[in-house]
Amino acid sequence: MPLPQLPSLLRHPRWWALLAIGLCLGYAVVTISLLPAWALTVIAGAWLGTGWLLRWGAPRAPRPAARVWPWSLLPLALWGLYVYLNDSFGIVDLGAIFFHLQAGMSDHGGSDRLVAAVLYSLSMLALLAAFTWLVRTDHRWRLGERLLALVLLASNPLLYGMTQRGAAIVTDDGAWLDRRYVAPVIEQAPSDPPNLLLLYLESIERTYADRERFGDAYADLDALGERGRVFEGVRQLDNTGWTMAGMIASQCGTPLMPAGLLHDRQFSPLDKVVPGVDCLGDLLSEQGYRLSYLGGASTAFAGKGLFYEGHGFDTVLGREELAPRLEDPDYVNNWGLHDDSLYDFTVEEIRRLEAEHDGPWGVVNLTIAGHAPNGYPAQSCIDRQGEFDGVDILYSVECSAWLARDLVERLEAEGLLENTLVVVASDHLTMRVSVWDLLIAGERDNTFMLLGPGIEAGTRTRREASMVDLFPTLLEAMGFTIDEHRAGLGVSLLADTETLVERHGLAGINTRMREENALQQRLWEGLVPDRPQESEEKESSPTDDQVVESPYDATGETPASVQ
Template structure:
């Protein structure tokens, strides 16, 4: 675990043991108990995040908290969920114990040395706490403080506009397999002897890249897919006046709509684009990524389940890989017979952390003594993927098909993590070109950001693609040419967040009660929603996010923190909005209402009994409303009453 957490915990214990000497009243005892509770919560959040990621709190954690966890395999995490609740109860119990212990322990003489020691230790424990440090760095980004690296390394100097240039008239089909967490390290014979055998044999006829590192913003599935498709890492918009908030991006209708990706370019070249996954498409916005970027045919477990012989044969994450690959093989044959160019992307699930799942059709159900469920799953996945590749190669269409096997990201915390950590962690990337007669091993350093630019020449195109570089070309990757590449990517978060392309209102805004969504141009947002309107009518959207075991703050919590002069549009349940203006005539029994105005000025509050259009004139008039801080104060009190209800 992060040594900074241990250092912080040690300092906190010093503060705890010396704080008794300055706890002279019930009030100070209560403050001390509250501090303990908050510290324990911060630590619990870090410990649980670290269990999932192996890297503590990172962008993957923040993304999924903002996007929501609908569709994730909660069945694999009941233990850690139980531990999380246990830590919460322990935090509360420790706080109460501390309060009762010291509330009556009154000291008559103030001990200045112990007071200074306690206060200093407490401050340092928070400074060194990894959760506080992460939140602090995020806050600096949110308020728009420029990272010096963004000035030293200008994003525009390194980002290459996506352009596709034909190299020949030969454009084969593509089958790309995102092998869940199946990283290069599993091929290491010194760590995992005879674990991966079937794919190793296929490598003897393939191009293998052995130095594909993991860049910032690419360490979870949707982020790894984005890196491959678009050549840029996945960042979530931060909450500030200049950059919209994505606290529950599952309510958005598009995904990185400002980016031009590999699939967008292949679509223009006449390729039919297909995606197959055994998991729910809604999880993390996978469906929106592919639909936004011109995929024609997208199917996950919901769409594939009617094709199953045994519908109950699935894991907590979705379909077993033998089922998925069997269905994908049928699709491959149909697509190949159509003679239309196509690119099919598959996402396997059996090697998903923490335990992995073994398909029944695997001949080898166990690795060694079978005690490690994850390694059993890796051995099975090796067999299934290799079998799938051989079926394509032996088919009449194999000679016209490029196959890629690549990990979507490095393995997170799983049953084999201790052994994995002993190796040189790298992502797997293997390209199988039937036109090539010899194998090739490429040791050139790169990241998953480079995969798209490296792959497209195999399809007959030379390409520039964002931050990616062709690893078979002469130019070095940014990973190889830039020191501290991850820190530079972090410094570019503001530029990268612009690819979300939150819209500016340039025509009337439509509130559609038939579909319960708000439409700005071509962009749709689901109700409920809160929009902050800037001076030029650029919007910052705020959403609610519901998780299966807990729930984030409601929209009125975000609105409570608005400035008195911030114009907003809030669409929500009438029972909530009516409390904002208690004397309004809206019916609290209505399903949805909308409020347009400012906290410190006039607010228009109406029921949405039918579709409603808000003109540019009305919206611009809202921006000019005079405001009063005192009126905003009253409104904030009304918002707090909503929470009480």
């Protein structure tokens, strides 16, 4: 078969259509499989070569073109959505999608992702137009295109997750987690309860501590950890892998199961966030604590303000409240305040609490420097570390670690951390970043360390745990006595009691979570239909060590998933 001359090739719509499809196919494969970028051209070239050999768009025995709309247009668009989400976040979390749709996304700072969304949309339009031309022109594609539509639907992980969750709604047992939930109650408080400073470092997981893979990016947190107790092995359960979910898991002892999956107001705006459970703020407020939350991003995004205002916090400060107080109003990033500015306001807030309140205080702080995909390093870090290339996430990790250590040292120098428990934790594992292939090469765990009175310095504890275990651990580290070292689904890592992950494994719990309805209803009590009477009766069952629901639980085997 003679090769066509280049000018005639460029004039034929066939080659433009095949090129558009080939480039989109190559990009999708490279994005999902983590192949190097140059593989895109190889895949696109192989597609064009196959099209030339099989004469796609120009069959030897052509039939009249048919003005039909391919069945595969919607499946292709859904695959495009999945590739966009995978490229943006690394792991597509349906729970996060549902929750953010309902809790609010209008005040997010991801303008760079908006640009990416526009480019993705234009690419998808080109792909759909090219595919429609090919189907209308080449009868062979028309004959097999319906089968292709079914294959695209069946293979899309996004639809697989939705189908799996839909099957869970009709499962025989949707209360496995709920029966293990222990309502948090403080049975006894210390005579002199400590203050609490809880620092969430956006996406700064403990995995970065591996110096063979990531150098000294985590070194300042390692140094901080030597002064306190470091916990290793804090894994990420499903429905705890984004900021609000991580904070709720660590403060309420439960994964964040979105309200929109059950009740008939599925995408109406929330006016409360997990109103059915008591969380850290509720308990501390009852003990006389004055509580403040500070974050650089908007408190309207993802329901952060609703959560803290509804769970015992007196002061909730985000971008809207803090940005007007900046000396330089232009010193902000896409999300809001840089972390050095946020920490300055954090110091001011602690000074205020110390001066105005005789009782204990608690401050929760959420940073932004480590946010995927590239981070938002503060100017003070650039002055210290040199120019930022805009891509290297390890630069941002180093920035976040140094700023956290610097904040603790500043507060100590002012005497503001006397009788104060300092907690440093990641809110969740990071999403897709420049070292993604190195991060997913081995096991990953979250940052969690304690510093302060009664905490033995230089101690490392390795437990198979999850973020829900932080809640009871914080309460016991502060000197509070709780029922059997439990709160929510969590177990204090300062006790010898088995965690859920140690007993059932991460995969086993995640499988059960996909079947769970009762815990979801508990979280959103008042916003979803009342739980069935049967579930209410099971609610009063004995604690985890005494509960045996099925042969799976009796033997310790991983439960079968819903078919």
